[in-house]
Amino acid sequence: VLLCSKELSYAWIFNEYPSFVEEDSRRFVSQETGHLYIAKVEPSDVGNYTCVVTSTVTNARVLGSPTPLVLRSDGVMGEYEPKIEVQFPETLPAAKGSTVKLECFALGNPVPQINWRRSDGLPFSSKIKLRKFSGVLEIPNFQQEDSGSYECIAENSRGKNVARGRLTYYAKPHWVQLIKDVELAVEDSLYWECRASGKPKPSYRWLKNGEALVLEERIQIENGALTISNLNVTDSGMFQCIAENKHGLVYSSAELKVMEPTRITLAPPNMDVSVGESVILPCQVTHDPLLDIMFTWYFNGVLTDFKKDGSHFEKVGGVSSPGPPENVKVDEITDTTAQLSWKEGTDNHSPVIAYSVQARTPFSVGWQTATTVPEVIDGKTHTATVVELNPWVEYEFRVVASNKIGGGEPSLPSEKVRTEEAVPEVPPSEVSGGGGSRSELVITWDPVPEELQNGEGFGYVVAFRPLGVTNWIQTVVTSPDTPRYVFRNESILPFSLYEVKVGVYNNKGEGPFSPVTTVFSAEEGMERLLMIFQLYNGVRYWNDGGEEESSSKLKVAGNVTSARLRGLRSNLAYYTAVRAFNSAGTGPFSATVNATTKKTRTTSSQNNVQVLNTNKTSAELLLPIKEDYIIEVKATTDGGDGTSSEQIRIPRITNMDARGCTSAISTVYPVSRYVSVIMFFIVNTLC
Numbered sequence: 001v002l003l004c005s006k007e008l009s010y011a012w013i014f015n016e017y018p019s020f021v022e023e024d025s026r027r028f029v030s031q032e033t034g035h036l037y038i039a040k041v042e043p044s045d046v047g048n049y050t051c052v053v054t055s056t057v058t059n060a061r062v063l064g065s066p067t068p069l070v071l072r073s074d075g076v077m078g079e080y081e082p083k084i085e086v087q088f089p090e091t092l093p094a095a096k097g098s099t100v101k102l103e104c105f106a107l108g109n110p111v112p113q114i115n116w117r118r119s120d121g122l123p124f125s126s127k128i129k130l131r132k133f134s135g136v137l138e139i140p141n142f143q144q145e146d147s148g149s150y151e152c153i154a155e156n157s158r159g160k161n162v163a164r165g166r167l168t169y170y171a172k173p174h175w176v177q178l179i180k181d182v183e184l185a186v187e188d189s190l191y192w193e194c195r196a197s198g199k200p201k202p203s204y205r206w207l208k209n210g211e212a213l214v215l216e217e218r219i220q221i222e223n224g225a226l227t228i229s230n231l232n233v234t235d236s237g238m239f240q241c242i243a244e245n246k247h248g249l250v251y252s253s254a255e256l257k258v259m260e261p262t263r264i265t266l267a268p269p270n271m272d273v274s275v276g277e278s279v280i281l282p283c284q285v286t287h288d289p290l291l292d293i294m295f296t297w298y299f300n301g302v303l304t305d306f307k308k309d310g311s312h313f314e315k316v317g318g319v320s321s322p323g324p325p326e327n328v329k330v331d332e333i334t335d336t337t338a339q340l341s342w343k344e345g346t347d348n349h350s351p352v353i354a355y356s357v358q359a360r361t362p363f364s365v366g367w368q369t370a371t372t373v374p375e376v377i378d379g380k381t382h383t384a385t386v387v388e389l390n391p392w393v394e395y396e397f398r399v400v401a402s403n404k405i406g407g408g409e410p411s412l413p414s415e416k417v418r419t420e421e422a423v424p425e426v427p428p429s430e431v432s433g434g435g436g437s438r439s440e441l442v443i444t445w446d447p448v449p450e451e452l453q454n455g456e457g458f459g460y461v462v463a464f465r466p467l468g469v470t471n472w473i474q475t476v477v478t479s480p481d482t483p484r485y486v487f488r489n490e491s492i493l494p495f496s497l498y499e500v501k502v503g504v505y506n507n508k509g510e511g512p513f514s515p516v517t518t519v520f521s522a523e524e525g526m527e528r529l530l531m532i533f534q535l536y537n538g539v540r541y542w543n544d545g546g547e548e549e550s551s552s553k554l555k556v557a558g559n560v561t562s563a564r565l566r567g568l569r570s571n572l573a574y575y576t577a578v579r580a581f582n583s584a585g586t587g588p589f590s591a592t593v594n595a596t597t598k599k600t601r602t603t604s605s606q607n608n609v610q611v612l613n614t615n616k617t618s619a620e621l622l623l624p625i626k627e628d629y630i631i632e633v634k635a636t637t638d639g640g641d642g643t644s645s646e647q648i649r650i651p652r653i654t655n656m657d658a659r660g661c662t663s664a665i666s667t668v669y670p671v672s673r674y675v676s677v678i679m680f681f682i683v684n685t686l687c
Contacts, residue, residue, distance in 0.1 A: 007056040010034035015047045025133045028105040030086050037085055039111045046071055057505065058461055060474045081159030082112035087152065088165040094142045096171035102137040104163055106154030119149035119164065144169045172248035173198040179241055179254040184231055185261045193225040194252050196243035207240040231258045259288035292323040292409050294346055320348040322401035322408035330414050335391040335422040341383045342399045342411060350403040352379035357386055358410065360396045363451040391422035391454040421455030424504040424511035428460065431502050433519035438494065440522045441487040445502050453480055457507035467497040496521045567637065568597050
């Protein structure tokens with residue numbers, strides 16, 4: 001059984017490994033079907049042929065059954081014209097940038113010669129290569145000009161044959177112009193244009209906060225461009241432009257912030273003052289809380305310099321935390337680092353003493369403090385390298401300045417950038433399995449989060465082998481969200497132990513495997529399952545002051561939902577926990593539950609009750625006659641009294657002729673050899 005990925009390669013062994021069939025003008029192996037074609041069989045071709053299929057992702061290899069090739073004894077095949085056995089489709093769509101391979105091979109005697117040409121007569125571009133003795137036409141980096149009709153001509157001295165096919169060009173949408181975050185004031189107008197290329201031409205649609213944008217008179221979309229006039233605060237939100245054609249779609253996201261304009265609510269009034277007086281000119285404003293306000297004053301149209309003219313003018317209001325840094329940019333990006341730079345904002349009359357960098361991804365909860373080099377960024381440094389980033393994740397960065405007053409408002413976010421791809425480093429967790437149907441091995445795991453996949457083409461390599469076997473069986477699971485794999489094979493014995501591990505890969509290569517764990521194959525039926533449950537389900541319990549690790553254990557059947565704990569001590573707190581076992585392994589313990597046993601009941605001291613303590617399993621009682629008696633037996637331990645036996649009634653002896661004045665009664669009860677026995681006999685006078 002071949003557990004294959006999408007990409008396979010084929011080869012054939014001639015007689016014995018490692019003697020592989022060498023391809024030439026007479027022999028051809030199709031990488032589309034895996035078939036071996038021999039244009040003209042010769043005596044040297046007689047032998048056994050074995051097909052070899054290899055996964056190009058995992059290098060796992062599977063061999064087919066040998067196929068013998070023998071020569072017919074009824075004569076020699078005569079000459080005949082070429083018969084094309086391997087040919088490409090009449091219409092073949094090809095994606096932009098892909099590598100296209102067209103196969104063509106013919107049988108015939110003499111061995112046919114293969115030639116290629118374009119139906120429109122245009123010459124081949126220099127990038128086109130002929131492989132495998134002209135049996136394969138390869139077009140790398142397919143572009144629109146490579147589309148058209150192609151012909152394969154097979155020819156020998158007996159004639160020729162032609163196969164034709166048409167390559168059509170298509171391209172998924174690709175962004176030419178993205179939208180970017182923007183901040184505008186109320187009553188301004190917004191114009192966002194997103195443009196994408198693709199074949200066929202993409203169409204556009206817009207979303208706001210994840211829902212289709214509702215058009216109205218002031219909100220219009222034309223040729224993919226969005227226009228919103230007379231903005232108000234409710235227009236704020238996260239917008240997405242979607243470009244799509246039948247081959248795929250792409251998103252571009254940006255945030256629109258609409259802010260109330262800053263307004264002066266109290267302007268300086270005209271004032272009459274005497275020479276030499278001091279005067280305070282008020283200025284109060286209202287502004288959007290997202291804005292950092294800076295006041296400037298002019299005297300007779302000239303900007304006032306409070307540092308230069310400090311003896312004459314003073315700005316009242318004191319110092320405050322710094323304003324936001326400006327122009328935060330990502331200068332260089334790798335798979336785990338980003339080089340940032342920024343410009344200093346306003347210090348608000350207190351020098352900046354430090355900067356900190358924050359990062360945000362689609363997977364983070366808000367903004368998080370980033371690790372940087374240098375670790376501490378002083379107020380005179382305006383560059384830093386952010387480290388310990390995840391590969392192939394989209395990041396935004398912002399910078400916060402601090403002075404002696406405290407941290408200021410953060411800067412605007414940088415443009416979104418994506419770190420480079422890298423080989424995955426984190427294997428799946430919680431690899432386990434078990435269960436399933438007969439002849440199945442079920443393997444499960446927790447999928448690797450998207451932010452740890454490190455690149456495109458992410459998938460899993462599932463490896464397993466029967467316990468004690470050296471070689472691993474491997475398969476590829478190409479979906480990154482898949483949490484399980486089921487291997488079905490009639491050779492799998494019920495409830496067999498397998499070693500399993502799950503690795504990861506992406507377009508950059510293979511990552512590590514998870515630690516090897518053991519998993520049972522599926523069981524035969526419910527009766528077997530219940531028997532296994534009876535072997536494993538259980539309760540553990542320990543008293544207050546005891547150690548959980550040294551707890552006592554009680555096993556019960558898998559379908560039992562209650563149990564009685566015996567041999568406990570009286571008036572003592574106990575803790576209990578329950579867990580289940582099945583064929584796949586051990587489950588977790590339940591939450592701990594505590595309970596306190598009751599106190600030992602004090603024996604009544606009535607005159608007509610007598611108690612006899614003994615460690616034996618029998619006792620001899622001497623009882624006066626002319627009385628009725630009731631006898632009970634109880635067992636006791638340090639944990640308290642047990643349940644009483646059935647009462648034994650001894651009637652009074654009225655025959656005065658009986659010999660002696662007493663009656664001897666001997667009663668034997670089977671009890672544990674480890675507990676002492678208390679025999680109660682209660683004497684009731686019955687009038």
